[in-house]
Structures are given as C-alpha cells and as structure tokens.
Amino acid sequence: MKIHVRYFAAFREAAGTAGELVETGASTPAALFRECAGRHANLQTYSASLVAINDEMADWEQPLADGDEVLFFPPVAGG
Amino acid sequence: MNSFEVTSGTIEPWILRERLADRACGAYVQFEGWVRDHNEGQRVLRLEYEVYEPLALKEGQKIIDEAVERFGLNHAAAIHRSGLIELGDIAVLVGVSTPHRGEAFEACRYVIDQLKVRLPIWKKEYYANGAAEWVNCQRCAEAGHPHEP
Numbered sequence: 001m002k003i004h005v006r007y008f009a010a011f012r013e014a015a016g017t018a019g020e021l022v023e024t025g026a027s028t029p030a031a032l033f034r035e036c037a038g039r040h041a042n043l044q045t046y047s048a049s050l051v052a053i054n055d056e057m058a059d060w061e062q063p064l065a066d067g068d069e070v071l072f073f074p075p076v077a078g079g
Numbered sequence: 080m081n082s083f084e085v086t087s088g089t090i091e092p093w094i095l096r097e098r099l100a101d102r103a104c105g106a107y108v109q110f111e112g113w114v115r116d117h118n119e120g121q122r123v124l125r126l127e128y129e130v131y132e133p134l135a136l137k138e139g140q141k142i143i144d145e146a147v148e149r150f151g152l153n154h155a156a157a158i159h160r161s162g163l164i165e166l167g168d169i170a171v172l173v174g175v176s177t178p179h180r181g182e183a184f185e186a187c188r189y190v191i192d193q194l195k196v197r198l199p200i201w202k203k204e205y206y207a208n209g210a211a212e213w214v215n216c217q218r219c220a221e222a223g224h225p226h227e228p
Contacts, residue, residue, distance in 0.1 A: 009129050009201035010213040048215075050199065055133050057197075071131070071199075075215040078128070078135075078159060078200030079112050079171045079191060 001025075001066035005036060010074040011049075014042040029053070029070055030060040036072075048075045080154050081147055083139030085130050087162040095174035099154040106180035108187040112171035114164055118214070122207035128170070130161040131199040142193045150186035152177050157190055159200060 003026075006019040015036070026032035029051040037043040051058050052071040064070065080098060092111055099107060114126050139157060146155050155175040164170060173190045177183045202214040 008131055008199065009203070010216040013213075052134055052199070055137070057134070057138065071134075073131070073199050074201065074213065076196065076198060076200055077202040077214040077216070078130075078198045079195040 001064070003032060003064060003067075004069040005032070006069065006071045007043075008071065008073050011043060011072050014044065015040040016042075027063055028061050029058060029064065029072075032064065032070060033060075033072060049073055050076065080156065081143050082156050083136060083143050084156075084158045085132055085135055085139075085161050086158060087160070090158050090160060090169040090172050092169060092172065095156050095158070095172055099156060099174050099176040101153050101176055103178065104153050104176040105178050106183040107174065107176045108180070108183040109175075110171075110173040110187050110191050111169050112191070114166050114168050114170055116166050118204055121204070121210075123166070124205045124207055125163060125165050126170070126205070127163050127203040128159070128161050129201045129203070130159065132161075135159070135198045135200055138197050138199070139194065142190055142197065145193070146175065146186045146190050150175075150177070150182040150189070152182065152186050155186060155190060157194060159194065159198070161200075 003022050003024055005022055007015045012018050026035050050073040051060055053068050116123055143155050153176050157173040159171045173187055175183050175186045203211055205211045
C-alpha cells in the first residue's frame with residue numbers, strides 16, 4: 001500500500017526530507033518507522049516520539065490503511 | 080473565549096487577563112513561559128519554535144476544554160509562539176479565571192504541563208558557541224550530535 005510520510009523538526013533534518021510517498025507492507029506506524037530508519041541512516045529511535053495519522057494523534061501500533069498520511073513527531077518541547 | 084492559539088508575533092502579558100476578566104470570578108492565575116539565557120550549562124542566544132499548526136491547534140483546544148471541564152473553570156485560554164524568538168520574550172502564556180483561587184492554580188498548572196507534553200511543537204536552541212540543537216532530541220539524529228545522551 002501507499003503511505004505519505006512526513007518528518008518534523010529533528011526527524012526532518014535526519015531524514016534530509018520533509019516527506020515522501022512510500023510503498024510499504026508495514027502494518028503499523030512503528031513498523032513503518034523502522035523501515036524508514038533503514039533507508040535514512042541518520043534517522044534514529046522513535047522512543048518518546050509521537051505519531052499522528054491523518055492529523056489525529058495515533059498509537060504506534062494502530063493499523064495503517066492505504067493512502068494514510070503518517071506524521072512522525074520527534075520528542076516534543078513546547079512551552 | 081476558551082481558546083488556544085499559536086502566533087508568530089510578540090505575546091503581550093496582559094492580553095489574556097483582559098479577555099478572561101469576569102465579575103463572577105474571584106481569582107485569575109496566569110503563567111508566562113519566558114525564553115531563558117541558558118540551558119544545561121550552555122549559553123542560549125535565541126530559540127526557534129517549529130509548530131505543526133493543524134494538530135497543535137486541535138490538541139491545544141482539547142487541553143483547554145479538558146481543564147474547563149475538570150476544574151469547573153469559568154474561563155481558560157493559552158497562546159504559544161512559533162518561529163524565532165528572543166531572550167526574555169514570552170514563549171507561552173496561560174490564563175484561567177475561576178470563582179476561587181484553588182482551582183485557578185491547579186488548572187493553570189494542568190494546562191501548561193499538558194501543553195508541554197502533548198503539542199507537536201519543537202524547540203531549537205541557538206548557543207553562544209555557534210551550535211544549535213533540538214531540545215529533548217539528542218538521540219533523534221546522531222549526526223552532528225556527538226555528545227552522550
């Protein structure tokens with residue numbers, strides 16, 4: 001299936017891109033992140049990071065569907 | 080009135096107080112988050128906030144609504160800065176007004192604590208030594224970050 005991936009802040013700098021369209025068999029954001037980290041050498045662990053699917057906060061183990069937009073958020077630091 | 084906003088302009092400290100004023104309330108508590116000149120032993124020159132607005136606005140509004148519901152507030156609001164911001168500026172402003180002070184203190188604390196952990200906002204610090212780093216993200220990218228986490 002096709003998934004739109006977007007990277008923010010430190011993840012964007014590590015991946016060297018703000019986003020990409022990927023063809024993947026990953027069934028969850030966690031599996032998708034591992035796959036992306038395999039392609040972008042500087043992209044590291046997602047522990048303490050957050051994920052959103054189609055502009056809703058999501059769970060790392062939530063199932064993905066074809067055409068989803070997955071947003072990878074590195075550890076947040078507002079305030 | 081019970082709103083969460085993001086702005087790239089200066090946040091003046093009095094704007095929420097005016098907006099949340101209510102004669103039914105006996106207490107108004109406000110939190111101002113300021114840009115500090117140091118962090119973990121490094122001298123900080125300025126900050127940059129990256130905000131993913133579509134979700135920050137949605138999640139920020141949820142936090143405000145939760146606080147109103149949970150603490151029985153009359154009013155609550157918060158504003159967060161985006162973009163480049165200088166030392167001493169207000170990075171985040173939270174205000175709550177209630178009939179009595181107890182709930183106002185608690186609710187203000189709740190809002191700022193939740194904003195810090197739930198909003199898709201990232202802070203980049205620019206240091207006096209020329210380096211710049213994303214706060215809380217030492218392990219997100221190893222390249223260019225040779226120090227121990």
